[in-house]
Amino acid sequence: MDKWVFLNSEYVRSEEAHLSIYDHGFLYGDGVFEGIRAYNGRAFKLKEHVDRLYRSLKALWIEMPFDQAAFAGHVEKLLEMNEVSDCYIRVTVSRGITLGLDPKNIKGQATIVISTDKLSLYPKSMYENGLEVVTVATRVANPQVLEPRIKSTGKYVCNIQAKIEANHVGAGEGLMLTEDGYVAECTGDNIFYVKDGVVYTPAAHLGILEGVTRGAVIDILGEMGIEVVMGVFTRFDLYTADEAFLTGTGAEVIPMVKLDARSIGDGKPGPLTNKLIDAFKAYVARQ
Numbered sequence: 107m108d109k110w111v112f113l114n115s116e117y118v119r120s121e122e123a124h125l126s127i128y129d130h131g132f133l134y135g136d137g138v139f140e141g142i143r144a145y146n147g148r149a150f151k152l153k154e155h156v157d158r159l160y161r162s163l164k165a166l167w168i169e170m171p172f173d174q175a176a177f178a179g180h181v182e183k184l185l186e187m188n189e190v191s192d193c194y195i196r197v198t199v200s201r202g203i204t205l206g207l208d209p210k211n212i213k214g215q216a217t218i219v220i221s222t223d224k225l226s227l228y229p230k231s232m233y234e235n236g237l238e239v240v241t242v243a244t245r246v247a248n249p250q251v252l253e254p255r256i257k258s259t260g261k262y263v264c265n266i267q268a269k270i271e272a273n274h275v276g277a278g279e280g281l282m283l284t285e286d287g288y289v290a291e292c293t294g295d296n297i298f299y300v301k302d303g304v305v306y307t308p309a310a311h312l313g314i315l316e317g318v319t320r321g322a323v324i325d326i327l328g329e330m331g332i333e334v335v336m337g338v339f340t341r342f343d344l345y346t347a348d349e350a351f352l353t354g355t356g357a358e359v360i361p362m363v364k365l366d367a368r369s370i371g372d373g374k375p376g377p378l379t380n381k382l383i384d385a386f387k388a389y390v391a392r393q
């Protein structure tokens with residue numbers, strides 16, 4: 107179905123939305139992106155996503171022609187124009203157009219695209235039975251080289267390599283470690299585990315994306331009176347956990363029941379995870 111797309115500073119029909127072959131995003135992966143979810147025609151945690159987008163842009167020194175409020179307004183207007191209720195909103199911004207590497211030769215403004223697309227979700231059975239995860243060889247980028255808190259398109263080459271590894275062994279997700287071997291995150295989701303009623307998740311400085319869903323889940327757990335500890339963990343902590351789960355815009359909260367063929371807890375979605383899945387649905391409904 108034909109739909110509207112926001113391109114640079116105007117709304118165009120999707121078949122008319124064309125990009126230059128000299129776009130720095132295409133040539134060098136020199137850009138950033140966001141994946142946002144709409145529920146009932148409203149973008150969930152839009153402010154948090156736009157904040158993260160602008161943090162990524164600032165870090166990469168990519169300038170935007172409008173401020174955050176105006177940007178959020180374009181996302182909302184596109185949802186209205188496309189008359190979509192539940193969908194995936196993709197935002198991509200690249201530095202702009204020039205063949206060579208040097209950003210000072212960029213002509214004109216950054217390339218900005220907002221589109222609304224169909225959600226691609228894990229099958230329902232995976233929420234009921236839980237995901238099997240394997241540790242992959244591809245590490246998260248070292249923050250000294252490429253800060254993973256920047257949601258840059260270029261960085262995702264690593265995540266795609268990691269996803270290929272996970273796909274090869276039929277795993278639902280791939281666990282990526284830091285260079286030092288500490289637990290970081292999965293290819294497209296943040297990771298949590300539960301031990302003795304306390305919830306643990308890797309600290310942001312380790313080199314993870316500060317997931318918007320991760321933030322929402324930390325808030326919800328706080329409302330539930332459950333302690334959340336952000337720290338540095340190894341796979342041992344996950345192997346010996348009572349429960350584990352992943353969070354992400356697409357996945358929401360999904361149980362993880364195996365890591366590297368070892369069952370986590372009794373190998374079934376845990377009680378706290380199931381409670382959290384329900385609490386997350388209620389949280390979304392009241393946003």
Ligand SMILES: Cc1ncc(COP(=O)(O)O)c(C=O)c1O
Nearest residue numbers: 294295296315317318319354355
């Ligand atoms: C590497 C990575 N970690 C975590 C997440 C989860 O982040 P969010 O909850 O903002 O979708 C994503 C989602 O795109 C991701 O790509």
